[in-house]
Amino acid sequence: MSDVLLETRSLSKSFGALAASRDINFKLEAGARHALIGPNGAGKTTFINLLTGVFLPTQGQVLLKGRDITTMEQSARVKLGIARTFQINRLFRGLSVLENVYIAVAERLGAGNQMMKPAGMRKDIVDEAMRLLDMLKLSNDAGHRVSELPYGRQRLVELAIALGLKPDVLLLDEPAAGVPSAESHIILDAVAALPKHIGVLIIDHDMDLVFRFAQRITVLVGGAVFAEGTPKEIGADQRVRDVYLGQAHHG
């Protein structure tokens, strides 16, 4: 019915003898709120790395808006509208929070090649970055060096950078991991406030969060799709309960 933004066909990736992704067929539609769950080492992060071009697959295809991007460079994919956050913070630690977001917004607007104009004179970029920080309740930290922030706040910078890219497809790798529970609602609120048309794929171990957020859930086990369905279907699936929910739910 709705447009497929991102699609994979028989996507596989091996690290030597280890098959980290096996024959994954996956679709993310425009406006989707999709969750990817699975036990540790199931290959969730690897899947995102394949989608974003950090790794090239051993087999299979990745399509964005119908276009084959399987071997495309990372930066080119970002230009086509894929953005992600990292499970473990990957930030410009020595720079200020504002500069971190500035860099992302500047790249999106193609300002990164601008040499003869001071960065501060691109008020449009500064303003947009500040607005994003404000939305994520980060504006009080805007001037602080990222490395000075507590880990949970750094997670928010991670999200701010991804949002600064205004993606059509947003891939969130455990965005709330390491965030104190008192602050995790900031992340959920921000995700809820995203434009409706973009497709969001979220990885998380917090089942409350997953079931609240997602319209569809894919369960990955041992690199392969184990089950896929609505939260209701997945919640009722005894096999899923056995391999995954049974162990992880209580915590």
Place this chain on the structure above:
Amino acid sequence: MTMPAQQVTPGLSGHPAALALINRHRVRAWEPLPWIIAIAFYFAFPNHLGFGTDLLVTILFALSLDLALGYAGIVTLGHAAFFGAGAYTVGMLAHHGIWTEPISGLFLAAGVAALIGFASGLILLRTTGLTLLMLTLCTMALLEEAANMGEKYTGGFDGLPNLPIPPLFGLFEFNPLYPRVQYVYVLCVLFVCFVFVRTLVYSPFGQSLTGIRENVLRMRAVGAPVNWRLVTCYTISAAIAGIAGGLWAQANAYVNLSTLGLDRAATVLIILVLGGYGRLYGAFIGAVVYMALSHFLAKVYPTAWQLGLGLLLMLIALFARNGVLGLWDQLTSRFIGKRGPT
């Protein structure tokens, strides 16, 4: 229509962090100081202008390295390759009577160095860390060997002495014994190059270089063409190093293998670490401290002065990772309060 937007963001663009970024490139009150000192030096020490000229050339060379190493995080041990390329460009063109005019000579020096920087950068900058370090070193060694072997053109081991450098604008003679013209000329070129580098590092391009330095993976993930940026930066840095080398050849009226060697590459690295890299003025402070110290130590301990310099470097590495300027920041921040990142 615009009312709501204005209401949402009244405090935001006036936020201290936003203002700091917006005003970052403004000239600070103390910034004319190095230039005033440089001009005062001309009048105060007319007999030491040779030393002064050498110092200014070294600052320019260190500044070029700062752009690559300090801002973009390109770890290189072979930056003298570009210094030498510039020096030999000026030297060979003059020696063989092809081109002698100084200012256009600098453009040629910059062009040749940039070309070598671009070509080698395309290949080398795919690597990082120790591999990159070794490859930059090898590139420089190759050039040095080429200069050594191509005796017919480069003068080989002896270099090219007595370069015929015509007067600047046909008016101001370069006198090797009393290098007043050289000093003023080099100072002017340094100033122009400095303004250029300063503009560059405060631009969005410069900001993206610091992003690459801080986290390459994240930089790719925000869609930056990382390799292309690095090659661009390396090429510009090489061009400026080439200008420094060209100036050296013009001011001394000769060129030899010392312009290309590991000695020069290591020294400029030491200077930058000493002064503090990634902070523009580190090149100035580092060059002054290094040249003054080696001058002084060589007089007091003619046989073991390098030992003293080595000890000082160890102290810097242990206690002041960000060089003299970093130390200064730490001290002032104790009294004035926290300083934001640059």
